Amino acid sequence: MTQEVELLTAQMSRTGDGAHWVVYVVLSSEPQHWPEVLIPADNGIPSIADRAAALAHLGFVPFTAYPFWGWVETTNPRDTTSPVRLIATLAVVPATPERLTGDSSRSSRQHF
Numbered sequence: 001m002t003q004e005v006e007l008l009t010a011q012m013s014r015t016g017d018g019a020h021w022v023v024y025v026v027l028s029s030e031p032q033h034w035p036e037v038l039i040p041a042d043n044g045i046p047s048i049a050d051r052a053a054a055l056a057h058l059g060f061v062p063f064t065a066y067p068f069w070g071w072v073e074t075t076n077p078r079d080t081t082s083p084v085r086l087i088a089t090l091a092v093v094p095a096t097p098e099r100l101t102g103d104s105s106r107s108s109r110q111h112f
Contacts, residue, residue: 005093007063010055012088014041021046023054025092035059055092063091 009026015038023046024036037054039046046054051069055061069088076082 008060008092008094010060010090010092012046012051012069012090013085023051023058025055025058025060051088051090055090056095059095060092061095063093066091 010023011026012021012023014020015022018041020038020041022036022038024034027034035058037057039050039054048069052062067090069090071086071088073084073086075084
């Protein structure tokens with residue numbers, strides 16, 4: 001018997017001050033408390049290994065059927081001179097079946 005696992009979205013973007021990349025998992029059950037980890041931006045874009053380690057720290061792993069990060073750019077549609085913000089996205093699943101996606105115990109910002 002197979003167990004159905006909720007497919008979630010992890011995202012990564014630069015913090016407002018540009019000093020870090022933040023990796024977080026979008027939880028529809030906890031919109032105010034998404035688990036997140038900060039990675040210093042000193043060495044540019046974090047490696048795939050660094051991103052995987054950040055996700056593992058949060059209790060998630062890439063979805064094996066499509067383990068690739070996609071990039072999108074966003075802007076403020078009301079201000080065409082606003083800077084472009086890059087956001088990476090990845091499908092993820094809980095690392096362990098018993099991981100509750102609504103658990104906010106890891107909701108505070110953590111440095112990696």
